[in-house]
Amino acid sequence: ELFSAPLYVQYDEELFEFISAAEGSFLKQGASPTIFTHTVLEGSGRVIVGLKQGAGGKGVSGGGELFSMTFKARSVGTGLIEPTRTNFRNPSGVRLKVEPSGMEIEAQ
16 A cells, blocks of 8 residues: 655766656556655765655555666766665555665666
């Protein structure tokens, strides 16, 4: 019953340049309206992502894409892009247990 999924995405600013973020279809199941935002914290290598169902949302279960992000390589090397500070909740506001994992990316 995922209703809201705010989190940070941490990345190495020396290796990657954040380009964009786009909402996925997962929370839109059942034609529920959603709210999607993202804010780049310049100089910190973090993006705050806000994603939740709007009023009347009942939460969704299963699998799918919450959002996608596009980065551009700034230099050659290997770095981690990873979700941090996840705060996923159901419609009642109960925190859901999640085990986020990052992706090691080779920039060329």
